[in-house]
Amino acid sequence: EPEVTQTPSHQVTQMGQEVILRCVPISNHLYFYWYRQILGQKVEFLVSFYNNEISEKSEIFDDQFSVERPDGSNFTLKIRSTKLEDSAMYFCASSDWGNTEAFFGQGTRLTVV
Amino acid sequence: GQNIDQPTEMTATEGAIVQINCTYQTSGFNGLFWYQQHAGEAPTFLSYNVLDGLEEKGRFSSFLSRSKGYSYLLLKELQMKDSASYLCAVRDRGGGNKLTFGTGTQLKVEL
Numbered sequence: 676e677p678e679v680t681q682t683p684s685h686q687v688t689q690m691g692q693e694v695i696l697r698c699v700p701i702s703n704h705l706y707f708y709w710y711r712q713i714l715g716q717k718v719e720f721l722v723s724f725y726n727n728e729i730s731e732k733s734e735i736f737d738d739q740f741s742v743e744r745p746d747g748s749n750f751t752l753k754i755r756s757t758k759l760e761d762s763a764m765y766f767c768a769s770s771d772w773g774n775t776e777a778f779f780g781q782g783t784r785l786t787v788v
Numbered sequence: 789g790q791n792i793d794q795p796t797e798m799t800a801t802e803g804a805i806v807q808i809n810c811t812y813q814t815s816g817f818n819g820l821f822w823y824q825q826h827a828g829e830a831p832t833f834l835s836y837n838v839l840d841g842l843e844e845k846g847r848f849s850s851f852l853s854r855s856k857g858y859s860y861l862l863l864k865e866l867q868m869k870d871s872a873s874y875l876c877a878v879r880d881r882g883g884g885n886k887l888t889f890g891t892g893t894q895l896k897v898e899l
Contacts, residue, residue: 706885717891718831718875723884731884766830770885774838776821777887779830 677701679780696752698767708768792890808861810876823875871897
């Protein structure tokens with residue numbers, strides 16, 4: 676069964692460093708998303724991406740964040756100058772149409788120290 | 789904006805039926821989703837409603853009333869593996885198809 680894959684599964688980084696979280700969405704999907712979940716809290720929307728551009732972003736997704744689809748398969752989230760409060764599980768998701776369910780990857784646990 | 793409410797915790801017995809409620813207020817509704825999330829894992833899609841009524845999918849069913857801003861997830865023949873968090877999420881009419889999640893209902897299934 677097709678699945679969304681994310682790497683790495685766990686990343687530890689020092690405050691102020693840049694991190695890149697990687698995702699391979701399901702191959703025929705057109706819509707891509709990043710969500711995050713701080714430990715013990717709800718899943719929060721960060722950004723959606725369609726047709727090689729951001730279609731919507733939340734207030735969390737400030738200038739510190741950026742997304743890119745560098746090739747036909749990968750979808751990345753870059754966090755510049757990480758802060759302690761960026762520590763969370765980051766989930767990538769994809770859907771084939773906007774009106775269908777989103778499938779989530781297993782997540783990258785980011786720990787900023 | 790969106791506001792989604794669901795109970796924080798529920799406990800039920802193996803083999804029983806449990807109903808998890810979700811109420812929402814939204815500026816533009818375009819579907820309600822239920823996901824299951826085991827601790828430390830990704831949300832897994834369970835069910836989706838965009839029109840009023842009941843959607844059945846094996847042991848899981850979900851109901852929607854748009855006029856009341858209300859949905860429930862019904863789990864039948866509960867198994868121990870159903871112990872998890874159940875997330876209600878609303879999609880709005882914005883171009884980004886974003887999902888807004890509730891805080892989740894932690895279900896504990898006991899013998």
